[in-house]
Structure formats: structure tokens, C-alpha cells
Amino acid sequence: MSTKQRILETALELFNTTNTQAATTNHIAKAMEISVGNLHYHYKNREAIIFKLYKQMLEESTLLVQDLPKDIVELFEHQKLMSKVLWKYRFFYRELLFLLSRDPLLKSRYISDNLAHRERIRITFVNLATHGDLDVPIDNIYEQLTDTVMLVLTFWNPMIETLGQEIDENGFEAATTHLRGSMRPYLTKQALDKLRKFDDS
Amino acid sequence: MSTKQRILETALELFNTTNTQAATTNHIAKAMEISVGNLHYHYKNREAIIFKLYKQMLEESTLLVQDLPKDIVELFEHQKLMSKVLWKYRFFYRELLFLLSRDPLLKSRYISDNLAHRERIRITFVNLATHGDLDVPIDNIYEQLTDTVMLVLTFWNPMIETLGQEIDENGFEAATTHLRGSMRPYLTKQALDKLRKFDDS
DNA sequence: ATATGTCAAGAGTAATTACTCTAATAGTGA
DNA sequence: TCACTATTAGAGTAATTACTCTTGACATAT
Incomplete structure (x- = not known):
């Protein structure tokens, strides 16, 4: 793997286990046994990483x-993918x-991506209604x-941590359960049937 | 006002406008025109503040x-107070x-407080059911x-910021609206009547 | 009057951070 | 082979941070 990619992986690992402030560029370089000069050759600074x-x-x-x-099952399948990310x-x-x-820069970029994301979620719900x-x-x-989906996607894991629980790959199941609960009053009989089958498979 | 209290106020102001990393103890002291020594006489370090x-x-x-x-109106009145905080x-x-x-230290303290907070919210909902x-x-x-209340209380303002909107004192009204929406499927006729009167007053 | 504790100033500093710069080596195409 | 570019090491450094330490002014208690 290229040094450039290895830097990303090492940084990600360190960021996840400590935090972005504690993991300086010097630390990242040391952790992967390359020189600081080398790291800065590939990335201008930590912000760039x-x-x-x-x-x-x-x-x-x-x-x-x-x-x-397009329908409720595809939605929850997509959420499974999201939870991994x-x-x-x-x-x-x-x-x-x-x-x-x-x-x-990250801020303005994130905000515009997030607005687009929100719009896609809204459209998805309109789709669900269209499909009965x-x-x-x-x-x-x-x-x-x-709004519920936005909150849960972005902040469910953080919330779990503020309750003293460690998060892990599968911890998002609880989030999915919560989302289902929020949608339940508006799900049709047809949707509930689909979900039952989805759960069994 | 005592220097000790002024430090808290200045720090809060700086933390809110920038962030806790950018507002160092040196900055806080400078902003309120006292010496660093004086600041550290009152508070060991930034963590203590x-x-x-x-x-x-x-x-x-x-x-x-x-x-x-005890009832739905008191709940929303309490939420008004919370939104100010x-x-x-x-x-x-x-x-x-x-x-x-x-x-x-802050982590373990916050988590135990937060667990207690969660329990109080749960009890409140039981109360609401008991009161019809x-x-x-x-x-x-x-x-x-x-879970919905926990998410909204803690992360509604952050979410608003990730959508590019500035938050302000009154911005929490949207959060209240959202909470009501989440509860609506489970509110009784009696509760809805109370809320109508509450809104008019 | 003297001693004692409180509050404050500000100089000084060890440690860390976030790089830059130079020089060396490896690889690649002509 | 030679010229050039890409990659890497690592020494060096300006700036910042998060304090400590000393000194002194005041207030109060004895």
C-alpha cells in the first residue's frame, strides 16, 4: 500500500482511539515509522488528512x-451500510x-453535503409514501x-457514549430499532409485512 | 463581581464564540485584563474552569x-427552561x-449525571401516562x-449548526416542535386540549 | 505593630506543536 | 547512461501553551 494511503489508515486508527488533537502529525509519523518530513510531503497538515x-x-x-x-426494506438495508461507515x-x-x-473549509463543505443528504432523506420518505x-x-x-433520521445517523453513537456504553460495529442495531419505532405510527400494513419478512431472512 | 466568577463568565463567552482549544488560559486572562498568574491562582487549569x-x-x-x-404542560415549560441553559x-x-x-474526571461525572437524567425523563413519561x-x-x-428526548436535548443545536444555521436563544422552538411531533401519536385528547390552551396563553 | 492569609502581577520556562529545509536515495523515461 | 522527478530521512526552529515562581500590595486578626 502507498505511503499516502497508509498515512490515512494510521491517522484514522489514532483519531478513533484517542482524538484528533492528541494525534499530532508527529505522532502519526512515529506510529507508522516514517519521518515527519515524509508525512508532510504527502499531506500539508493534519487538516488535510x-x-x-x-x-x-x-x-x-x-x-x-x-x-x-425505494421501499422500506431498501431503506433499512442502506442503513446497515451507513452504520458500518x-x-x-x-x-x-x-x-x-x-x-x-x-x-x-471543511465546515462549508460538510454543510453543503449535509443539506444535500437531508434532501435525499426527505425524498426517500416521499418515495416510501408513493410506494404505499x-x-x-x-x-x-x-x-x-x-429530522429524526438526521439526528439518529449523526448523533446516535455519540449519545451512546455519553451514556457510558462503548460503541462497536454492531451497536447501531439499537439505532435502527429506534428509527423503526419513530416510523412505526406511519407505516402501512404492507410495510410491516415486508419488515417481518426482512427480519426473518 | 469576584474575579473567580468573572473568569467563568469570560471563559464561557470565549468558549461559546470560538472553541475550548482556541481559548487558552492565557487568552482568557488577557481578555479580562488580569494576569495569567492571577487566573491560575483561582483555577488550576482550563479543565478546572x-x-x-x-x-x-x-x-x-x-x-x-x-x-x-407531572403533566404535558409542565413538561414543555421545563423544556423552555432547558433550552435557555x-x-x-x-x-x-x-x-x-x-x-x-x-x-x-469530567467524563465519568457527566456519564453518571446523564444516566440519572435519562432515568428522570423515563419516569416523567410514566407520570404522563398515569395522568392520562x-x-x-x-x-x-x-x-x-x-431516547428521542435525550437526542434532541443534547444534539438538536449541534445538528442545526451542521445544517448551516446559526443557533440563538429562541432556536430551540424548532426542537420543541420536533419533540411534540414525536410524542403526538401517543398523546391523548386531554393532552392535546391542554397543549392548545398552553399555546394560546 | 506584627503576623498571616488573600489576591494579584508578570517574568520566566519546559514542553510541545507544526511545521521547514536540506540532503540523500530511488525510480523512470529518453 | 544521464537527467529528472518522486520519495524519504531527520535535524532544526518559530511559535504557542500551560503553566510556575517570586515578589509585592492589601486586609484582617492578634
């Missing part, structure tokens, strides 16, 4: 609009607001559910 | 168990996980709603 990790995470998780989940890059969500306050999985009595239920 | 601010915040927000909201100490929730990772404001078909709805 974090930014690259962010973009990498984005590539691993973004669904294009045409590939949005959220675990892999857990340092990022742990420190999210702090990181954004230290890097204006969701029964939406009032219009602003879409906003309601969208 | 943050810890004190945390305890202050706690005092301003904790309800004793006997004073828990969340705004006043917004730096804390912005950086929550980062701060906990840097200070083990909440209709709970399945038992785990209590957990569901408790």
Missing part, C-alpha cells in the same frame, strides 16, 4: 439520487462540531421523520 | 425527582464528546420517547 478522510467517508456512503431506497469513521462524528469550528409503505396524514410528518 | 462551568450548568437545569413535570452553555454540547475524551396525557400501547414506547 482529516479533510481527505472525510471525502473518503463520503464516497463510501453517498447514494446518488437515482439509487435512493459511521463506525469506521467514528472519530469524525464524535468531534464533528469541534472539527468544523477549526476548519472553515408510508401513510402520511399531515404533510410535515416528512420533516419530522427527516 | 470547564468542570466548574459544567457544574454550574447542572445546577441551573436539574430538576429533583419530586419536582419532575442549552444556549447559554452551547460550547459544551458542541464539543461534548471531545471534552469527555480529554478529561476522564399519554396513551402507551406497547411498553417500549417509554424507551423510544426517552
Whole structure:
């Protein structure tokens, strides 16, 4: 593997186990046994590493609009994928607001990505209604559910940590359960049937 | 006002406008025009200041168990109070996980407080059901709603910031709206009536 | 009056951070 | 082979951080 990629992996590992402030570029270089000069040859500074990790995470998780989940099962399958990414890059969500306050570029980039993400989630719920999985009595239920998903995706793991529990790869199941609970009042009989089958398989 | 209290206020102001890493003890001292020596006479280090601010915040927000909201209106009134505190100490929730990772003492303290807080919220929902404001078909709805409240209280403001919106004192109204939306499927007619009157007054 | 504790100033410093710079080596295409 | 570019090591450093230490002013208690 290239040094450039190894730097990312080592940084990610250190960021996840400690935090981005404690893991300086000097530490990262030492941990992977290369010189500081070498590290700085590949990445200008730590911000650049974090930014690259962010973009990498984005590539691993973004669904294009045409590939949005069409029904309830696809939605929960997609959430399974997301949970892996959220675990892999857990340092990022742990420190999210702090990181954004230290890097204006990352901040503006994250915000515009996040707005787009929010819109895709909203569209997904409209899709679900169109496909008869969701029964939406009032219009602003879409906003309601969208906000719930945003909160859970971004902050479920951090919340778990504030309750003294260690998070792990599978810990997101609880989040999925929570999301289902939030949607349940609006799920149709058809959707519930699909989910039952999905759970059995 | 005592120097000791002025330090807290200045630190809070700086923490809120930038972040806890950028606001060093040297900066705080300079901002309030006292010497570093003087600042360190009153507080051992920055961690001590943050810890004190945390305890202050706690005092301003904790309800004793006997004073828990008894019905839906008291609940939302309490949330109004909480929203002021969340705004006043917004730096804390912005950086929550980062701060906990840097200070083990704060971490263990916050976690035990938070667990107690969670329990009080759960009890409040049981209270609401007892008073006929909440209709709970399945038992785990209590957990569901408790998790929702925890997420919203702790992370609503941070989420708003990740969508590019500035938060302010009144910004928590949206959070309240969201919470109501989450509870709506389980609110009784009686509760909805109370809320209508509450909104009019 | 003297002693004692409190509060404050500010100079000084060890340690750390976030790099830069130079020089050397390895690889690659002409 | 030679020229050039890419990669790497590691010494060196300016700036910052997070304090400590000494000194002195005041207030109060004895």
C-alpha cells in the first residue's frame, strides 16, 4: 500500500482511539515509522488528512439520487451500510462540531453535503409514501421523520457514549430499532409485512 | 463581581464564540485584563474552569425527582427552561464528546449525571401516562420517547449548526416542535386540549 | 505593630506543536 | 547512461501553551 494511503489508515486508527488533537502529525509519523518530513510531503497538515478522510467517508456512503431506497426494506438495508461507515469513521462524528469550528473549509463543505443528504432523506420518505409503505396524514410528518433520521445517523453513537456504553460495529442495531419505532405510527400494513419478512431472512 | 466568577463568565463567552482549544488560559486572562498568574491562582487549569462551568450548568437545569413535570404542560415549560441553559452553555454540547475524551474526571461525572437524567425523563413519561396525557400501547414506547428526548436535548443545536444555521436563544422552538411531533401519536385528547390552551396563553 | 492569609502581577520556562529545509536515495523515461 | 522527478530521512526552529515562581500590595486578626 502507498505511503499516502497508509498515512490515512494510521491517522484514522489514532483519531478513533484517542482524538484528533492528541494525534499530532508527529505522532502519526512515529506510529507508522516514517519521518515527519515524509508525512508532510504527502499531506500539508493534519487538516488535510482529516479533510481527505472525510471525502473518503463520503464516497463510501453517498447514494446518488437515482439509487435512493425505494421501499422500506431498501431503506433499512442502506442503513446497515451507513452504520458500518459511521463506525469506521467514528472519530469524525464524535468531534464533528469541534472539527468544523477549526476548519472553515471543511465546515462549508460538510454543510453543503449535509443539506444535500437531508434532501435525499426527505425524498426517500416521499418515495416510501408513493410506494404505499408510508401513510402520511399531515404533510410535515416528512420533516419530522427527516429530522429524526438526521439526528439518529449523526448523533446516535455519540449519545451512546455519553451514556457510558462503548460503541462497536454492531451497536447501531439499537439505532435502527429506534428509527423503526419513530416510523412505526406511519407505516402501512404492507410495510410491516415486508419488515417481518426482512427480519426473518 | 469576584474575579473567580468573572473568569467563568469570560471563559464561557470565549468558549461559546470560538472553541475550548482556541481559548487558552492565557487568552482568557488577557481578555479580562488580569494576569495569567492571577487566573491560575483561582483555577488550576482550563479543565478546572470547564468542570466548574459544567457544574454550574447542572445546577441551573436539574430538576429533583419530586419536582419532575407531572403533566404535558409542565413538561414543555421545563423544556423552555432547558433550552435557555442549552444556549447559554452551547460550547459544551458542541464539543461534548471531545471534552469527555480529554478529561476522564469530567467524563465519568457527566456519564453518571446523564444516566440519572435519562432515568428522570423515563419516569416523567410514566407520570404522563398515569395522568392520562399519554396513551402507551406497547411498553417500549417509554424507551423510544426517552431516547428521542435525550437526542434532541443534547444534539438538536449541534445538528442545526451542521445544517448551516446559526443557533440563538429562541432556536430551540424548532426542537420543541420536533419533540411534540414525536410524542403526538401517543398523546391523548386531554393532552392535546391542554397543549392548545398552553399555546394560546 | 506584627503576623498571616488573600489576591494579584508578570517574568520566566519546559514542553510541545507544526511545521521547514536540506540532503540523500530511488525510480523512470529518453 | 544521464537527467529528472518522486520519495524519504531527520535535524532544526518559530511559535504557542500551560503553566510556575517570586515578589509585592492589601486586609484582617492578634
